[in-house]
Amino acid sequence: MAPGINLQRTLSRTVLAASEEPQVIYVLLEAHAEGLVQQLPKLPLNLCLVIDRSSSMRGERLAQVKDAATRIVDQLGQDDHFALVVFNDRADVVIPAQRVLKKPDLKAAIGQIDAAGGTEMAQGMALALQEVQRPLLTRGISRILLLTDGRTYGDESRCVEIARRGQARGIGLTALGIGTEWNEDLLETMTASENSRAQYIATAQDVVAVFTDELKRLHAIFAQQVQLRVEGRPGAQLRSLDQVRPFIAPVTLAEEADRRWAANLGDWPDTGVQGFLLEVIVPALPAGDHPLLKLTLRYNLPAANLRDQVREDVIRVSVRPAEDVVYQVDGTVKHWLERLVAYRLQASAWRHAAEGRVQEASERLQMAGTRLLNAGEASLAHTVQQEATRILRSGAASEEGRKHIRFGTRGLMGRAIGGERDTGA
Amino acid sequence: MITCPNCSARQLDGTIFCLECGASLIDAGPLEPTRQLAMGASGRDEKAITSGLAGIAQDDTGPLVTLIVVGSRCAIDVDLSDEVLVGRADPTRGVMPDIDLGQFGGYDAGVSRRHAILSYKDGAYLVEDLGSANGTFVNGRQIEPERAIKLRHGDEIMCGTLLLRIELRGNQQ
Numbered sequence: 001m002a003p004g005i006n007l008q009r010t011l012s013r014t015v016l017a018a019s020e021e022p023q024v025i026y027v028l029l030e031a032h033a034e035g036l037v038q039q040l041p042k043l044p045l046n047l048c049l050v051i052d053r054s055s056s057m058r059g060e061r062l063a064q065v066k067d068a069a070t071r072i073v074d075q076l077g078q079d080d081h082f083a084l085v086v087f088n089d090r091a092d093v094v095i096p097a098q099r100v101l102k103k104p105d106l107k108a109a110i111g112q113i114d115a116a117g118g119t120e121m122a123q124g125m126a127l128a129l130q131e132v133q134r135p136l137l138t139r140g141i142s143r144i145l146l147l148t149d150g151r152t153y154g155d156e157s158r159c160v161e162i163a164r165r166g167q168a169r170g171i172g173l174t175a176l177g178i179g180t181e182w183n184e185d186l187l188e189t190m191t192a193s194e195n196s197r198a199q200y201i202a203t204a205q206d207v208v209a210v211f212t213d214e215l216k217r218l219h220a221i222f223a224q225q226v227q228l229r230v231e232g233r234p235g236a237q238l239r240s241l242d243q244v245r246p247f248i249a250p251v252t253l254a255e256e257a258d259r260r261w262a263a264n265l266g267d268w269p270d271t272g273v274q275g276f277l278l279e280v281i282v283p284a285l286p287a288g289d290h291p292l293l294k295l296t297l298r299y300n301l302p303a304a305n306l307r308d309q310v311r312e313d314v315i316r317v318s319v320r321p322a323e324d325v326v327y328q329v330d331g332t333v334k335h336w337l338e339r340l341v342a343y344r345l346q347a348s349a350w351r352h353a354a355e356g357r358v359q360e361a362s363e364r365l366q367m368a369g370t371r372l373l374n375a376g377e378a379s380l381a382h383t384v385q386q387e388a389t390r391i392l393r394s395g396a397a398s399e400e401g402r403k404h405i406r407f408g409t410r411g412l413m414g415r416a417i418g419g420e421r422d423t424g425a
Numbered sequence: 426m427i428t429c430p431n432c433s434a435r436q437l438d439g440t441i442f443c444l445e446c447g448a449s450l451i452d453a454g455p456l457e458p459t460r461q462l463a464m465g466a467s468g469r470d471e472k473a474i475t476s477g478l479a480g481i482a483q484d485d486t487g488p489l490v491t492l493i494v495v496g497s498r499c500a501i502d503v504d505l506s507d508e509v510l511v512g513r514a515d516p517t518r519g520v521m522p523d524i525d526l527g528q529f530g531g532y533d534a535g536v537s538r539r540h541a542i543l544s545y546k547d548g549a550y551l552v553e554d555l556g557s558a559n560g561t562f563v564n565g566r567q568i569e570p571e572r573a574i575k576l577r578h579g580d581e582i583m584c585g586t587l588l589l590r591i592e593l594r595g596n597q598q
Contacts, residue, residue, distance in 0.1 A: 013439065021426060023438035281437065329451060334441055341442045367447040370533055374449075 001035035003304055005223055005268070007297055007311050012333040012422065017322040018287045022235070027278040027315060028333045030245070032295070033270035037222045040303035044140035045076065045218055048083040048097065048132040050124045051113065055088075058115040064204040065147055068211035069110045075215055076100040083131035087124030088117030097134040101201065121148060122155035125162040132171055139302040141221050141267060142171045143195070145214065147207075148187075156186050163190040172196045172223075172266070174214055178204065180399040184406055194266030200407035202400075204206035206414055216226045220269035226299040228276075232259040233292055235283025243264060244336040245275030247411035248343045268299075276338055285319045292317045335375060342371035343409040346384065352403070353391060362392040368409070380408045430530035447531045467540060488545040495581075495588040505545035511584065526587055535559035535585030542573075550576040550593060559585035561591040577585045 012026035018115040019217035049069055053062065067239040069084065076082055083097035084106075095109050128144045144166060152159065163173050173196025175187040179202075187198040201210055230238050238261045253261045268274055282292060293315040300307045349364035372381035397405075407413045426435045431448035440450050487506035494501070503509055503525060512522035513531040520538040527536070537557035544551045553574040554561035561568050562583035568574045576582070578593040 012441065016439070019438060021438060024436075024440045026441065200456060282439075334451075337441055341447050345447045364447070367533070371442070371447060372534075372536075 002307075003033070003035040003040060003222070003301060004297060004309055005031050005226075005297060005311055006034040007031050007295070007313055009295075009313065009315060010330055010333055011315070011317070012330050012337075013328065014330075015325050016282065016285075016317055017325040017327070018285065018319050019106045019322065020284050022281050022283050024239075025280050025282050025292075025317065026333050026337055027293070028244075028330075028336055029276040029278065029295070030274070031268070031274045031276075033222055033268075037270045037301075040301070041223060042219055043221060043303055044079040044081070044137060045215075046081040046097070046132060046135050046137055046142040047072070047076070047215075048085060048128045048144050048219070049359055050087065050128040050144060050146040051136065052119060052121070052124075052150060053086045053088050053113055053115045053117075054119040054150050055116050056119075056150050056179075056181065060204045061149060061207075062113065062115050064207040066110055066113060068208040070107050071208060072211055072215055073100065073103055073106045075212075075219075081135040081137075082106065083128070083134075085124050085128045085131060087120060087127075088115075089120055090117075091120070093127055093131060097131040119148065119150040119152045120155060121146075121152035122158035122162065125159055129162055129166050129171070132166070133169070141218055141224075143218060144171060144173045145211075146173060146175045146187075147178065148175070148182050150181050150187070151183045156183070159186060160189050163196070164193070167193040167196060170195070174199070176201055176207075176210060177403070178207065180403060184403055188403075188406070192250075194264045197249065197412060198407070199355045200403050200414070201411045202404070202414060210414075216325045216335045217269050217271070220271045221267045222270045222301060222303060223268045223299040224302055226265040226268055226297065227321070228263050229256075229296040229298070230263075230278070231259045231294040231296075232261075233283070233290065234259070236292055237281040238293075239279040239281055240277075241279075242277050243275070244277050244340055244342055245273050248340055249410065251276070251408070263264060275336060277333075277340055278302040282317060285317070287321055288318050289316055289318050291315070299333055308385035329355050338371050339377075339409070339411075342368045342375065342377075343385075345371065346405050346409050349388075349391075350406070353397065358391055358395050362388045365391065365405075368405075372409070377408075380405070383408070430528075431533060448530060451532065477570065488550070489594045490550060491592040491594060492524065492543075492582075493518070493590040494526070495590055497529045499529065503543065505543060505550065509543045510539060510541075511543060512536060512538050514538075526584060529587060531584070531587055534587035536587055537585075540584045541582075544573065546573075550591070552576055552582055555583065 008030045010028045022211040051065055080100050082100050084095035086092055086094055095106055132142050132144055173191055175198040176193050177187050177200055191198045201207060241251045241253050241263055243251055251263045253263050256262050291314050297310050297312045299309050301309060345364045345368035349361045352361035365384050369381045369384040383401060383404050387397040391397050427438060427450050428435055429443040429448055429450060431447040434445035435445055436443055443450055458531050460581040487504040490505060492501045492503055510522040511524045513527040513536045514521050514525040515538050539555050540557040541555055541561045542553045554568050554570045556570040563574055564581050576591055580591050582589045582591060
């Protein structure tokens with residue numbers, strides 16, 4: 001079998017009751033690599049680490065980060081590029097972008113980093129973008145890996161702007177926040193794009209594991225510039241598209257034309273499953289079988305020198321007279337939707353809290369807790385319920401609790417990227 | 426359209442979780458309210474329970490009570506000549522309680538599939554929690570599982586967070 005992407009889909013309901021009204025159906029798309037893509041040569045990596053070396057990083061945190069950076073160098077090969085930028089009140093290029101040829105020299109440079117001063121992230125990001133664009137790669141994966149433990153003041157919008165500039169050129173950003181002091185709004189905004197994500201590292205001991213996992217994921221990338229196009233039948237509407245596996249992330253939909261939507265889904269590793277949930281409004285239809293959506297997945301397989309590979313699928317719905325239809329919802333679709341709803345509820349809770357609507361914020365969190373409980377996330381549900389009570393009593397959630405919930409509901413907490421666990425359905 | 430049992434928002438048929446408040450709409454279903462009640466009242470003994478909307482039970486032999494689902498303002502007439510199981514229907518696991526609170530948002534309120542038993546013994550109306558996950562409360566106090574508690578007219582019974590009120594008829598002391 002030729003290497004490529006296998007696409008499977010599950011509908012929330014297989015049979016719809018005929019109705020005069022439009023109704024909602026959810027489509028779970030699950031994609032994985034097929035056809036021995038592991039045998040394709042690895043794509044070269046072009047990685048720039050951006051390390052916060054403000055004084056709060058002193059001690060265990062910086063020691064773990066240096067250890068993690070050293071291990072990254074160990075795992076890179078001669079075809080890979082590596083650069084290291086550090087920042088406090090100013091930014092410095094410690095290792096200019098270069099092929100990974102003299103590992104001992106690179107490690108010695110990493111060992112020299114010490115902690116002092118404040119946090120001015122934009123300078124570090126600007127230098128990183130400059131370094132990561134130096135190597136002239138005909139193909140490969142360029143990424144900036146940012147680690148910070150503090151708040152940057154006054155240059156937030158520049159940070160976002162630099163991140164966007166990189167993302168527009170295919171340079172993804174992984175932003176890791178350690179401890180409880182960093183600005184999660186900023187890191188989430190900077191990484192709200194394909195090939196990018198923020199992750200919460202609660203304890204320094206997790207740093208090495210998180211860096212190692214990230215490198216593994218980057219090395220496993222086989223498909224690039226994956227794009228999904230969705231065309232609907234007259235009256236059909238694609239209400240939303242969200243990634244649910246391996247972690248939850250809203251996907252930006254561009255409405256290219258009437259009833260035609262497109263989304264960029266970034267680069268995909270050949271490990272695990274990429275899962276997406278589509279919310280579709282089905283127009284009123286008579287009994288019978290009807291095509292609802294046409295999906296087109298387009299992607300490149302650079303290691304096999306294949307561009308514009310296409311996989312198509314037509315989703316059909318079966319409509320029957322209402323009296324013949326038993327209302328039944330697919331358990332797997334419901335499971336991922338329930339987790340997505342929990343994520344959306346907590347996001348709405350923080351918006352309410354920011355506007356001083358404490359009661360609404362607490363109710364949203366309570367409901368998020370219920371959803372998580374049903375989705376089998378008992379410990380996270382407990383944290384959510386604690387913060388729901390706290391917000392009602394004191395008007396605000398704890399820094400730690402909020403980060404835990406924001407990143408926990410997305411599956412971006414600690415060492416593991418969520419979704420690797422069973423669906424629990 | 427479906428009406429959310431939690432926030433009353435109107436949602437399209439097929440919506441699984443309310444877009445406004447996030448409550449589960451699976452139990453709300455796109456059915457008529459009268460039909461819901463009839464379905465909820467189905468059980469081991471069809472005659473034992475009749476819906477409030479279907480009229481007062483004809484035979485006045487058994488001890489009759491009315492359960493009010495406070496949030497939904499629904500009344501369910503219950504005949505306690507036999508024990509009555511209160512819970513949340515789960516057809517896939519074969520659990521069909523006599524009184525199905527699923528249709529009143531029981532899933533979100535934390536009602537267990539087998540939550541509590543209502544009964545009438547020696548002139549007393551009783552409720553017994555069946556070791557439910559989220560507990561049964563009478564007038565705000567959690568009752569011990571597996572131990573029947575006497576009920577009086579107007580008592581509030583909470584299954585999880587779903588509030589019910591019991592009205593005793595013919596014996597309203």
